[in-house]
Amino acid sequence: xxxxxxxxxxxxxxxxxxxxxxxxxxxxxxxxxxxxxxxxxxxxxxxxxxxxxxxxxxxxxxxxxxxxxxxxxxxxxxxxxxxxxxxxxxxxxxxxxxxxxxxxxxxxxxxxxxxxxxxxxxxxxxxxxxxxxxxxxxxxxxxxxxxxxxxxxxxxxxxxxxxxxxxxxxxxxxxxxxxxxxxxxxxxxxxxxxxxxxxxxxxxxxxxxxxxxxxxxxxxxxxxxxxxxxxxxxxxxxxxxxxxxxxxxxxxxxxxxxxxxxxxxxxxxxxxxxxxxxxxxxxxxxxxxxxxxxxxxxxxxxxxxxxxxxxxxxxxxxxxxxxxxxxxxxxxxxxxxxxxxxxxxxxxxxxxxxxxxxxxxxxxxxxxxxxxxxxxxxxxxxxxxxx
Ligand SMILES: [Zn+2]
Numbered sequence: 001x002x003x004x005x006x007x008x009x010x011x012x013x014x015x016x017x018x019x020x021x022x023x024x025x026x027x028x029x030x031x032x033x034x035x036x037x038x039x040x041x042x043x044x045x046x047x048x049x050x051x052x053x054x055x056x057x058x059x060x061x062x063x064x065x066x067x068x069x070x071x072x073x074x075x076x077x078x079x080x081x082x083x084x085x086x087x088x089x090x091x092x093x094x095x096x097x098x099x100x101x102x103x104x105x106x107x108x109x110x111x112x113x114x115x116x117x118x119x120x121x122x123x124x125x126x127x128x129x130x131x132x133x134x135x136x137x138x139x140x141x142x143x144x145x146x147x148x149x150x151x152x153x154x155x156x157x158x159x160x161x162x163x164x165x166x167x168x169x170x171x172x173x174x175x176x177x178x179x180x181x182x183x184x185x186x187x188x189x190x191x192x193x194x195x196x197x198x199x200x201x202x203x204x205x206x207x208x209x210x211x212x213x214x215x216x217x218x219x220x221x222x223x224x225x226x227x228x229x230x231x232x233x234x235x236x237x238x239x240x241x242x243x244x245x246x247x248x249x250x251x252x253x254x255x256x257x258x259x260x261x262x263x264x265x266x267x268x269x270x271x272x273x274x275x276x277x278x279x280x281x282x283x284x285x286x287x288x289x290x291x292x293x294x295x296x297x298x299x300x301x302x303x304x305x306x307x308x309x310x311x312x313x314x315x316x317x318x319x320x321x322x323x324x325x326x327x328x329x330x331x332x333x334x335x336x337x338x339x340x341x342x343x344x345x346x347x348x349x350x351x352x353x354x355x356x357x358x359x360x361x362x363x364x365x366x367x368x369x370x371x372x373x374x375x376x377x378x379x380x381x382x383x384x385x386x387x
Contacts, residue, residue, distance in 0.1 A: 005119060006036070008370055009099065011112035013092040015075075016101040022076040025053040026136045029075050033057055033134060036115060040122045047148045054136040056148040061121045061130045062384075068129035069318075069384065070159035070345065071377075072336065073111040073166075074138030074145075077103035083361035098364040105353030109365040110165030113352065113373045117381065124385040131159050138336060141181060141302030145336045153343040161315040164337045165351030167358055167365075168329065170372045172319045173349030175330035177230065177262040178306035178338055180269055184209060184280070184298045186244075189291035190253040199251025200287045200294045203244040206255035209296070210239045212279045213259050216272060227264050229330040235263040237272070258301070262334075265308035273298070305338035307347060315346045322379045323350055323372075331355065350376070 006014065018029040034044040037059050046055040057075075062068065080089045080102055087093040089102035099109065111134060121130060136144035152158045166173070186206045191199030217237040226233045237259065244255030263269050280296040287294040309316055311328050320328070328348075333355055337347035352369035 006116060008113045008116040008374055009094070009367075011116045012099055012101075012104060012109050012365075012370070015108040015112050016092050016103050017090055019090050020076050020103070021079050022137055022140045023079070026075045027053065027055060030055045030057050030134070033115065037118065040118050042118065042122065045151075047151055049136065049144065049147070054144060056136060056144055057132070057134045058148055058152070059132045061118070061132070062126035063129055064157055066128040067157050067160035068131055069380070070131040070133050070162040070340075071114055072133040072135070072162055072164045072340070073107050073114070073351075074135045074336065075108075075111070076136050076139050076144075077106065077108070078139050078359045080361070085361045087362070089363075097367045099367065099370070100362055100364045102363055104363055104365040105167045106355070106358035106363070107166055107351055107353075109353055109370055110167075110351040110373060113370055114165070114377060117374070117377050120378075121381060124381060125387065126384050127386055128384055129157075130381075130384065133162075135336060141179070142304040142334065142336050142339055143302065145339060149339055149343045152345075158343075159345050161318065162337070162340045162345045162347040163315070163319055164335050164340070164347055164349045165373070166331070166333070166335050166349050167351050167353035167355050168331060168349055169354050169369065170323050170325070170350060170352060170376060172316060172323055172325050172328045173331045174307070174309045174311060174316055174328045175229070175265060176307045176332070176334055176338070176349070177235070177264055178269070178304055179334045180261045180263070180303045181258065181301040182260070182273070182298055183256060183258050183301050184296065186255045187293075187295045187297070188251070188253050188255070188287065189294055191251040193249040193251055196251055198290070200290050201251050202255035203252045205283050205287060205296065206242065206244060206257055208283060209276065209280050210242070210257060210259075213237055213239055213276060216275065225264060225267060227330075230264065231332065235261065235267045237261050263306055265306040304334050304336075305342050307335065307338040307341055307349075309341065309346055309348055313346055315348045319348045319350045322376045322383070
């Protein structure tokens with residue numbers, strides 16, 4: 001069958017042209033990738049979200065009786081809303097040896113480079129398989145990949161290691177902090193503000209909990225634990241969003257706020273949350289003395305574990321050999337790697353472009369980075385091929 005070969009730059013253009021902002025369906029992109037792989041005889045497995053509007057794509061190239069190596073990327077991108085772009089974010093513009101477009105660095109450049117090597121991969125006789133994993137909803141808390149991990153984790157041939165192609169400028173990332181997001185809802189009781197003794201002020205209770213969270217944040221800052229490969233070198237905690245009340249002359253019934261913990265690998269998140277919950281519980285007797293059905297509810301919204309892969313692990317050694325990097329880095333951003341590692345798939349991070357350009361207007365990936373990524377993947381293919 002005659003087939004036009006799509007090179008890495010053309011493939012980046014095609015992928016960026018799909019507006020896969022996390023709030024949108026990614027199915028148009030997934031269908032395109034599935035059809036592309038199909039054209040090379042590679043079957044895709046799609047794992048959908050509950051609504052059937054988004055999907056992860058998983059495909060194995062080569063023998064399926066071996067665990068093999070997984071190459072992983074997310075298909076969604078962050079919004080361009082309210083950003084001052086100088087070009088159309090969904091149309092790649094090539095300028096000054098850079099490809100400008102939303103997702104060019106984070107991380108369609110990697111996915112595209114990988115896809116452009118599929119024709120090469122299917123030609124070679126592989127000693128162990130290469131698995132492709134393309135997820136949805138990474139940017140909103142590493143949500144999508146979880147359903148795929150559920151499918152993979154008990155398979156005898158689940159990947160023996162994984163490389164996530166998030167932008168590290170092709171350095172080898174072995175660690176990142178986790179990210180745990182919580183929402184606290186204080187259910188108070190409404191009253192006219194001249195009669196505060198009849199009301200339960202939800203904002204004030206929330207403020208006390210927020211102050212407690214700040215106290216824990218200071219404790220982490222001052223007492224650690226510390227890892228100076230990270231900036232900041234401690235687990236960070238903060239409150240980022242708060243809504244409460246309706247008018248000044250009404251004792252507010254409801255207040256809701258979101259806070260997050262970004263723990264260093266190994267730090268005790270359950271212990272911190274227990275401390276916050278225990279503190280919140282001390283506020284309840286006073287609230288309930290006024291109105292019995294008041295409450296404070298703290299829900300976990302998302303939890304993405306940290307990543308900490310040993311520098312002497314075979315995944316690290318492999319990525320270092322392929323990239324030619326000496327030394328490893330720890331990255332400031334979270335990835336799906338922590339979830340893979342927790343599921344028994346040791347993971348390192350190595351991909352083209354810089355996180356400095358990710359999520360910003362005029363996001364770009366340097367062509368030199370794409371070329372280095374291609375060389376990295378080419379060396380991987382050579383290494384796993386019989387000849
Ligand atoms: Zn990313």
